Amino acid sequence: MSDKLLNVEQLKTYYDTRFGEKIFAVDGVSFDLEEGKVLGIAGESGCGKSTLALSLIGLFAKPLCYDSGAIVIKGRDVTQLDKETRRVEILGKKIAYIPQSAMNALNPTAKIKNFIFDIMKEHFPDMTKEEVFKLAKERFKELNLDERVLHSYPNELSGGMKQRTVIAISTIMNPDILVADEPTSALDVSTQKVVMKMLMSLMEKKIVKSMIFITHELPLLFHIADNIMVMYAGECVEYGTSEDVVFKPLHPYAVELMTSIVVPEVGQKGHKLSSIPGAPPNLKYKMTGCRFAPRCSLATEACTEADVEETVVGHRRYRCVMDRKVKSDV
Numbered sequence: 001m002s003d004k005l006l007n008v009e010q011l012k013t014y015y016d017t018r019f020g021e022k023i024f025a026v027d028g029v030s031f032d033l034e035e036g037k038v039l040g041i042a043g044e045s046g047c048g049k050s051t052l053a054l055s056l057i058g059l060f061a062k063p064l065c066y067d068s069g070a071i072v073i074k075g076r077d078v079t080q081l082d083k084e085t086r087r088v089e090i091l092g093k094k095i096a097y098i099p100q101s102a103m104n105a106l107n108p109t110a111k112i113k114n115f116i117f118d119i120m121k122e123h124f125p126d127m128t129k130e131e132v133f134k135l136a137k138e139r140f141k142e143l144n145l146d147e148r149v150l151h152s153y154p155n156e157l158s159g160g161m162k163q164r165t166v167i168a169i170s171t172i173m174n175p176d177i178l179v180a181d182e183p184t185s186a187l188d189v190s191t192q193k194v195v196m197k198m199l200m201s202l203m204e205k206k207i208v209k210s211m212i213f214i215t216h217e218l219p220l221l222f223h224i225a226d227n228i229m230v231m232y233a234g235e236c237v238e239y240g241t242s243e244d245v246v247f248k249p250l251h252p253y254a255v256e257l258m259t260s261i262v263v264p265e266v267g268q269k270g271h272k273l274s275s276i277p278g279a280p281p282n283l284k285y286k287m288t289g290c291r292f293a294p295r296c297s298l299a300t301e302a303c304t305e306a307d308v309e310e311t312v313v314g315h316r317r318y319r320c321v322m323d324r325k326v327k328s329d330v
């Protein structure tokens with residue numbers, strides 16, 4: 001199917017610890033991403049969201065290792081490519097990644113324009129400084145960013161401006177897919193809105209063709225995502241349209257994620273109503289059955305007897321043994 005930009009099939013990746021243990025932080029995850037669509041990924045801290053993002057861009061370094069599964073970008077399984085091919089042909093062009101806390105990773109001793117030049121010369125060694133600056137200037141203008149930012153050092157910029165700068169830099173090569181890992185988490189509510197707007201304008205202006213937006217705040221995704229995947233302990237526990245997952249969550253974990261956090265309105269201070277008791281499991285220990293069962297108020301013996309298969313109903317998937325009624329209009 002030609003409109004599929006990305007197809008992830010049964011992806012498993014793990015951290016190889018110093019003690020020889022394998023921690024599967026991404027444990028059999030599958031999803032597709034089509035052109036023009038935004039996929040939201042939600043889950044508490046420690047559920048494997050960032051590991052999935054790192055795996056998608058093939059950043060297998062130090063403890064993170066690829067185990068099995070496919071990451072097909074425009075028909076090409078990038079797990080089969082060597083590191084250099086991935087760096088030169090894929091990274092930044094086919095798929096770009098804005099890491100969590102990326103705005104703090106800007107080089108404090110370089111003006112933004114020189115930072116951009118350093119990145120571009122890696123990919124396009126023949127481009128002159130002038131050509132790079134011209135390109136950066138045009139892109140900043142297109143994204144309503146003040147040109148003066150290019151002549152600034154990172155410490156002269158506000159948090160929101162730093163984040164918008166990072167987004168502009170990450171997408172300068174017009175990647176097909178942008179993976180943004182918690183791009184608004186460290187920002188206040190009004191700045192969050194500006195950043196969200198900028199991300200949406202990248203899609204509208206077709207600077208990026210599709211996006212994966214990662215957050216621990218599931219309700220936030222309703223405004224930006226077409227589809228949502230909820231992750232828990234390295235697995236996808238629920239997948240569906242944003243409307244279904246936000247308004248009719250099926251997996252008890254997704255229900256808890258929806259009800260435990262209040263999305264603040266403009267001008268109001270956000271606050272947590274309640275958080276889900278307990279914490280995600282330590283992935284070092286193998287579990288049988290549903291990984292959420294120890295925290296689930298609806299859990300029965302059936303939940304931990306055997307591993308839970310995914311139930312697929314049309315476009316929707318969930319991993320829970322409870323007999324949930326999924327209406328046929330889903």
Ligand SMILES: Nc1ncnc2c1ncn2[C@@H]1O[C@H](COP(=O)(O)OP(=O)(O)O)[C@@H](O)[C@H]1O
Binds near residue numbers: 015017023044051283
């Ligand atoms: N360098 C590492 N070595 C070992 N385990 C790690 C490492 N980084 C992350 N993990 C484990 O992987 C799991 C998923 O982490 P992460 O992908 O960062 O989750 P999230 O982004 O959802 O907060 C966690 O249980 C964490 O303990």
Ligand SMILES: [Mg+2]
Binds near residue numbers: 046049050051100181
């Ligand atoms: Mg993370």
